[in-house]
Amino acid sequence: MNLPIEAYLIQAVHGLVYGMLVFLVASGLTIVFGMMGVLNFAHASFYMIGAFIAYSVTVYLGNFWLSLAISPGIVGSLGIVIERFLLRKTYRMGQGAQLLLTFGLLFILNELVRIIWGGSVLSVEAPALLSGEVQLFGSPYPVYRLFILLVSFLLLGVMALLLLKTRIGIIIRAAVTDAKMVEALGTNVPRVFMAVLGGGAAIAALAGVIASPFLTLHLGLGNDALMDCFAVIVIGGFGSLLGAFVAALMIGELQSFGVFWIPGLALVFQFLLMAIVLIIRPAGLFGEKE
Amino acid sequence: MSRRRLFQLGWVIVAAIALLFLPMLVGELSVHLAVEILVYALFAVSFNLLAGYGGMMPFGHAALFAVGAYATALICNNLPGVPLLLALVIAALLSVAAAAIVGFFCIRLKGAYFALLSFAFQMFFFAVASKWRDVTNGPDGMGVARPDLYLPGLGTLSLVSITHFYYFTLVLVATGVLACYLFLKTPLGNTLICTREQDVRASFLGYNVFLARLVVFCASGLLAGGAGGLFVLFQKYVNTGVVDMNMSMTVLLMTVIGGGGHFLGPVLGAAFYVVFQNWISSLTDHWWILLGVVFVVVVLYVEGGLISIVTSDRVRRWMGVGTGKAK
Numbered sequence: 001m002n003l004p005i006e007a008y009l010i011q012a013v014h015g016l017v018y019g020m021l022v023f024l025v026a027s028g029l030t031i032v033f034g035m036m037g038v039l040n041f042a043h044a045s046f047y048m049i050g051a052f053i054a055y056s057v058t059v060y061l062g063n064f065w066l067s068l069a070i071s072p073g074i075v076g077s078l079g080i081v082i083e084r085f086l087l088r089k090t091y092r093m094g095q096g097a098q099l100l101l102t103f104g105l106l107f108i109l110n111e112l113v114r115i116i117w118g119g120s121v122l123s124v125e126a127p128a129l130l131s132g133e134v135q136l137f138g139s140p141y142p143v144y145r146l147f148i149l150l151v152s153f154l155l156l157g158v159m160a161l162l163l164l165k166t167r168i169g170i171i172i173r174a175a176v177t178d179a180k181m182v183e184a185l186g187t188n189v190p191r192v193f194m195a196v197l198g199g200g201a202a203i204a205a206l207a208g209v210i211a212s213p214f215l216t217l218h219l220g221l222g223n224d225a226l227m228d229c230f231a232v233i234v235i236g237g238f239g240s241l242l243g244a245f246v247a248a249l250m251i252g253e254l255q256s257f258g259v260f261w262i263p264g265l266a267l268v269f270q271f272l273l274m275a276i277v278l279i280i281r282p283a284g285l286f287g288e289k290e
Numbered sequence: 291m292s293r294r295r296l297f298q299l300g301w302v303i304v305a306a307i308a309l310l311f312l313p314m315l316v317g318e319l320s321v322h323l324a325v326e327i328l329v330y331a332l333f334a335v336s337f338n339l340l341a342g343y344g345g346m347m348p349f350g351h352a353a354l355f356a357v358g359a360y361a362t363a364l365i366c367n368n369l370p371g372v373p374l375l376l377a378l379v380i381a382a383l384l385s386v387a388a389a390a391i392v393g394f395f396c397i398r399l400k401g402a403y404f405a406l407l408s409f410a411f412q413m414f415f416f417a418v419a420s421k422w423r424d425v426t427n428g429p430d431g432m433g434v435a436r437p438d439l440y441l442p443g444l445g446t447l448s449l450v451s452i453t454h455f456y457y458f459t460l461v462l463v464a465t466g467v468l469a470c471y472l473f474l475k476t477p478l479g480n481t482l483i484c485t486r487e488q489d490v491r492a493s494f495l496g497y498n499v500f501l502a503r504l505v506v507f508c509a510s511g512l513l514a515g516g517a518g519g520l521f522v523l524f525q526k527y528v529n530t531g532v533v534d535m536n537m538s539m540t541v542l543l544m545t546v547i548g549g550g551g552h553f554l555g556p557v558l559g560a561a562f563y564v565v566f567q568n569w570i571s572s573l574t575d576h577w578w579i580l581l582g583v584v585f586v587v588v589v590l591y592v593e594g595g596l597i598s599i600v601t602s603d604r605v606r607r608w609m610g611v612g613t614g615k616a617k
Contacts, residue, residue, distance in 0.1 A: 033402075037402075039402045039405070039406070086586070086590070089590055090589075090590070093593070095401050095402060096347060097589055097590075097593075099347065099349075099402065099405060100542075100546055100585075100589045101586060101589050101590065103539070103542070103585075104582050104583075104585040104586040104589060105582070105586065106582075107539075107578050107579065107581065107582030107585065108579055108582035108583060108586065110578075111576055111578045111579035111582060112579065114576065115576055115579070223535060227413060230406055230409065230410070231410075234406055234410070238402075238403075265417075265421060267413070267417040267421075268414060268417040268418065268421065271410050271411075271413045271414040271417060272414060274406075274410045275395070275407065275410045275411060275414060278395070278399065278403065278406065278407045278410065279395045279407075282398075282399055282403055
């Protein structure tokens with residue numbers, strides 16, 4: 001194919017936008033797994049619920065911006081409730097029970113979305129401020145996608161500062177390495193777990209909100225995101241935030257260029273890549289423990 | 291023979307007689323349900339062979355089910371000369387081949403890693419099934435006519451009637467489940483349970499843990515592939531539904547709700563799932579949420595699944611059988 005270099009650059013930006021969204025959802029999943037060893041199947045449902053709440057806020061309150069606060073608030077509380085009253089019971093029961101519990105929650109949350117918002121496809125209108133287009137590499141490009149990029153890099157910066165420079169960040173990173181030792185040193189680890197699950201849920205919901213005008217909202221949204229997240233945490237390494245970031249960008253670009261060159265087979269490559277990483281390096285590209 | 295053993299044998303005979311006369315006692319719709327239960331029961335038993343006895347929880351078991359399903363459909367549609375039983379055997383063997391490849395990679399991993407890799411393989415199979423339209427016709431799927439069953443020396447039997455198909459399924463599923471039960475009684479079966487409990491110690495004792503697990507993975511593939519073939523013949527239709535995430539979830543739900551710690555737990559789970567789904571979906575559209583709630587309650591509060599209630603000490607004593615524990 002003889003396409004101008006600009007066409008490739010546009011595809012790369014597409015991939016970057018998608019990759020950053022996937023990263024935001026996967027970040028909570030990977031930290032929770034690193035800390036608690038819980039592979040939360042219900043995590044991508046937080047993302048979907050966040051997007052649907054953005055729809056309701058935009059329709060009933062008439063203001064998209066409000067959903068940036070409301071949606072993570074509701075979903076974050078949901079995450080806290082789930083950790084406190086359900087997940088906490090399973091820590092003594094072993095990893096099998098945890099997998100199964102979050103698996104059951106996936107059903108319940110997805111079905112709740114169907115009950116509340118119905119089964120039809122919905123769409124959210126981008127705020128007027130962001131609905132235009134700009135010139136990018138010589139062709140018009142939707143401003144909204146650049147907004148997604150901006151917000152997700154901001155969030156990445158906030159998360160990095162939180163994890164690297166604050167006391168709670170130190171505790172979280174220590175707990176990822178050895179939760180028992182942190183507990184022995186006098187930290188209330190269950191409470192940190194609760195906060196991390198709630199925080200991860202809130203970030204996923206925020207990703208859902210900023211993604212909502214860019215996507216059509218349907219009931220398969222959660223499961224689609226779940227597949228991408230699994231691929232990301234497997235490729236990047238369980239519990240590694242840096243790995244999740246690199247892997248999410250890989251998945252984003254793979255999908256973007258995959259659709260561009262060989263439509264239809266992008267999904268095949270994604271799972272092939274995931275399987276190859278698990279086979280050759282089960283800990284993932286940046287993971288340390290297996 | 292101990293009293294407890296006699297009691298178990300009695301139950302098996304009662305169940306066998308009930309299953310044998312079922313089509314004469316209930317309506318056609320219930321026979322359909324019974325066939326569905328039987329097929330899912332075989333699938334769930336194959337799942338439990340890995341999850342319950344091998345300690346390997348696959349989140350993508352539908353991959354093996356789908357190989358059997360698509361192979362059966364393709365043979366029945368394109369090679370009309372192949373007898374039905376041979377078609378099912380070929381399908382199950384192809385499923386074994388797939389299991390050998392998937393298992394070869396999966397069983398090196400443990401816990402969530404194992405679950406995720408098997409899930410990745412299932413999604414890979416799903417992507418192939420939905421994109422390779424020339425062969426599978428993608429998500430639209432294809433119809434499959436139930437061929438007649440030819441038995442040498444006995445003539446042919448049409449399987450169009452659901453009653454005939456019920457007996458056909460009953461014989462095959464009972465054979466598969468019994469074979470699995472006997473397999474677990476062999477030294478290899480004991481080795482499997484040993485590797486589940488202490489894999490490092492088992493390998494110190496000289497057992498080839500990898501090989502034992504691979505053989506069991508293949509055995510599970512055989513049963514899952516057979517179940518997939520029967521499923522297609524029952525539905526007279528196959529599409530990507532046999533290989534999607536829901537199918538892997540369904541078999542997991544059945545096994546956990548029924549109880550993975552007991553050989554017949556998955557069978558009970560399959561029966562519960564099909565009957566519950568049939569009953570509740572006539573009342574409400576939102577039956578998945580109720581199923582999810584049942585599932586969560588079972589995971590949190592009924593650790594051994596529904597079968598642990600039936601086989602609990604209290605129920606045993608009430609029925610006048612020993613608990614099987616030393617006095």
